[in-house]
Amino acid sequence: MLVVIIWALESTGSQRMSNIIVAGEFTEMFGAVEHPQVWPSFLHQAGEIELGLSKIDGCQLLVVASEQKREATSIAQSVTKQGLVRSYV
Numbered sequence: 001m002l003v004v005i006i007w008a009l010e011s012t013g014s015q016r017m018s019n020i021i022v023a024g025e026f027t028e029m030f031g032a033v034e035h036p037q038v039w040p041s042f043l044h045q046a047g048e049i050e051l052g053l054s055k056i057d058g059c060q061l062l063v064v065a066s067e068q069k070r071e072a073t074s075i076a077q078s079v080t081k082q083g084l085v086r087s088y089v
Helices: 002-014 027-034 040-053 066-082
Strands: 021-024 060-063
Touching: 002 021, 002 040, 027 040, 027 060
Parallel strands: 021 060
Antiparallel strands: none
16 A cells, blocks of 8 residues: 555646545544644554655645545556556556
């Protein structure tokens, strides 16, 4: 999970994007960033995420349930299963 979040933040930061929302089913990871005292075993991961966040102006983390991200899942599956990599660039 951490690799996915870091990749998203690094990719977004390298494109100099701002005011974005990173959404996913990452309750523990995002919770550790927002409330580190509640998630002490995730301090290292929270630090890595905070480093990525610091490079993007206006970046927010949002926990969403799988039902809320059906379209994103459909796009991801079409890229991986059907090889439509360039269709979404």
